[in-house]
Amino acid sequence: MSQKTWGGRFSGDTDSRVEAFTESISFDRRLYKHDIIASQAHARMLAEVGLLTEGEAEQIVAALNAIGEQIERGEFAYSIKLEDIHTHIERALIERLGDVGRKLHTGRSRNDQVITDVRLWVRDSIDELTARLAALQSSLLDAAERHRDVVLPGYTHMQRAQPVLAAHYFLAYAEKYQRDRERLADCRKRTNVLSLGAAALAGTSLPIDRESVREKLGFDSIAANSLDVSSDRDFLLEFVFDLSLIAVHLSGWAEEWIIWATTEFNFVELPDAFCTGSSIMPHKKNPDVLELIRGKSARVIGDLQQLLVLVKGLPLAYNRDLQEDKTALFDAFDTVSASLELAAALIRETKLRREVIAARLEIGHLDATTLMEFLIGQSVPMRSAHEAVGKLVRLCEERRCRLAELPAEVYEEVRPGLSQGVYKVLGVANALNAFRSAGSTAPAEVEKQIARWRKVLA
């Protein structure tokens, strides 16, 4: 007898090259848990509507549990002859239960089955990632508190711009990862929809109860159009987009810290456990983890690209192309999940080099914009103030000094009376304390944000 679930129509065996080419068991086996719980809900529903007896449903549920345990113990045999995880589990069930096992697939197709499994898997993965993002945010918040006293040069165009508190810097990333969490929560809504019951594409003439299955599996609603169900991969694409954006956030930060770890910057001291050496240059300590967080983001973006191209030309309803969705999905998840874990650990264990940062903080006229705002406070029109400070900076460059080191006469020339009070806003410490707008790096604002994040992440 053919091992195939569809063997009836066929007279000969499948070409072994075709089996190797069309199998998905090598990667979809990781759906086994979700395949089992979905089948158990389906079996219980079949009993409720009289398509199985209670006893048959109980036998199926118990046998599926046993199969799950066998898989977990590593004692389950896989074969490409059985194509995918759905066929493997059904075949194992039939081996255990005979005709009772042959009833499980009643009112169901692999088309609605596979996407139900994937929805359950994505739902769990979203919850797992949300926890990972929260852990990363906590490590950022801890770093913000640990470096409360540190002032950093803030950059635009990679040029020194204005001073920022290190706490403000760390919390900037906490905001990005919060939006990532919100995006995942939103994606979860469209993920948490029951596909099962659409059968192959048109529904079924059997009296199934989709509402009962929905409730058993904890889905929020039922997919309304059976034809849409087996072609719909929107939630999955959205999920991989969300993963791509997380990867992009991680990558930008990794790049920043790779630069910070250079001799030229020397802002961070990376823990030895997160670096590797060189096989030829004995002095090297390379930031490989950061480089690979940056590098692996390319894979995730590639996975998203693969999925978009995969679905772009597909007519309704199920097409076998869709089997290729899982490699990209799993790869994107695994990559981002590992990157998040390492990023959190790295942030937790990295120290900013306070003295090095402080020693060079007065370089780069980080107080120039505050000086301009001080002039504006004295009723100088903004554009005039901008020009005046620009000229003062040029003078500083000529004299190789800081704005705070220019003599009072110079300020008096700009505007009589300016030298009084101006030195109270010059210098990085004064400039930083001058900030006041909501959401700024003003120390009081940053303290508010630290307190808010403590509550959010509690």
Ligand code: ARG
């Ligand atoms: N292995 C298939 C997949 O991953 C399962 C669905 C196959 N359906 C079918 N009608 N051949 O997409």
